[in-house]
Amino acid sequence: MRARDRWRTLRIRALNWEYWPWRIVYIPLFIQYFWHGLRSGFSFPTVLNRPYMEYGGIIEESKWQMYTKTPEGFMPATLFHPAGSDPSFTARRIRELRMSYPLIAKPDRGMRGKGIEIIASEKDLRHWNPHPDFDFILQTYLDYPLEIGAFVIRDPGNREWRVSSLMQREFLGVTGDGSSDLEQLIRANDRAFLQLERWRKNNRYNLKTVLPAGKYLKLEDIGNHRLGTCFRDISHLGDTQLCTTLSQIANQLPGFEYGRMDIRFDSWDTFLKLQNWALIEVNGANSEPAHIYDPGHSLFYAWKSLLHHFALQHKLAAKRIQTGEKPILIRQAKQLLKRYNHTMTDLD
Known part of the structure; x- marks a missing residue:
């Protein structure tokens, strides 16, 4: 930074x-x-x-x-993922229970939004790398x-x-003006700016993308204060x-x-x-x-x-x-x- x-x-x-x-x-x-x-x-x-x-x-x-x-x-719909379990096994259980994606993963005993993430697909779930010492729950994400x-x-x-x-x-988001790229729009908002470094590290967005005028982009799907x-x-x-x-x-x-x-x-x-x-x-x-x-x-x-x-x-x-x-x-x-x-x- x-x-x-x-x-x-x-x-x-x-x-x-x-x-x-x-x-x-x-x-x-x-x-x-x-x-x-x-x-x-x-x-x-x-x-x-x-x-x-x-x-x-x-x-x-x-x-x-x-x-x-x-x-x-x-x-x-919610599934329990015990500490140290193989995400591939959990993926099979998700299919058996006919739970739909995306899923939201939360530490079973966590607080203040720590350790929460969205899992978009079965492929992402199989590559999911939760902390091995903690139980998690997986819930169907309702938008x-x-x-x-x-x-x-x-x-x-x-x-x-x-x-x-x-x-x-x-929820955190920005509205395009047709000329500013995404990073410029984020920098114009103090609340969004505090998340900029996180998005840089996880490469979630192409920060050079220019949003059309009037187009709204929701930047965060998890309603947590520490995430903006x-x-x-x-x-x-x-x-x-x-x-x-x-x-x-x-x-x-x-x-x-x-x-x-x-x-x-x-x-x-x-x-x-x-x-x-x-x-x-x-x-x-x-x-x-x-x-x-x-x-x-x-x-x-x-x-x-x-x-x-x-x-x-x-x-x-x-x-x-x-x-x-x-x-x-x-x-x-x-x-x-x-x-x-x-x-x-x-x-x-």
Whole structure:
């Protein structure tokens, strides 16, 4: 990377808190967690979302285990790929199950979009080289145009759901002007520019291609923030009808009570009728109200929302503990954290 590009990258990341390391953004939450931990035990979040999530969704959750507990038809067709398995064997299983390509591969216990990739064909799958130490899941990739992250919380008293955060993913793309090549179009957009070096390395695009005027090119199919997706706050769309639809989905996830559901669908009209949609992923106690990453929101706004959600999380967990639920032992929590840190480092 040229010195000028390195400086621009540093400037973009420094001036936009959404790109800061999460450990810095979370400093106020660490303080709040310590306070709640003194009162309820430091592994209190692990009592939530049982039995749907083994550890409440705070760390080291298996996507495959959640898939097996989710009603049939809610999630895309999914196959488990054990660590060290031969991709050729997995390709045969894909054929037997009549799963269609493209597929999206995800580490079974990964987080923050690490290790995710799209596999376009059986040929690509046979040449796929996943990390040999980790389990993966392979899902049919559904190219629905809309994807949201809906944070829902179930009141422990009246058992009713409320939607506390609504975010829509805006996939990264550029529009041609008939004269600029692809690299010039990417450089004109700070969010796209941050991905330029990655595209150079993987040769995904011919950066000298000139797009016709008005032609839109979607640059990234995976709706992950670290891959350039923009998160838009759509909380104003959270009306009674949408809340009812989301409640119908959440009610079918056994024991789920706090977290974010990532959902893809064809259109708002069809989704409200629960047609042409899919539950892509469910996140529990470690999930964020992702609307805070809207570029229009300040860091102070984000802190306020994060602290509010974390306080609600502790309130729910405290009620669970009062009714007899037992958090995991601190020793076990430390082991899980160690394994998680190892996983995230190796997936980089």
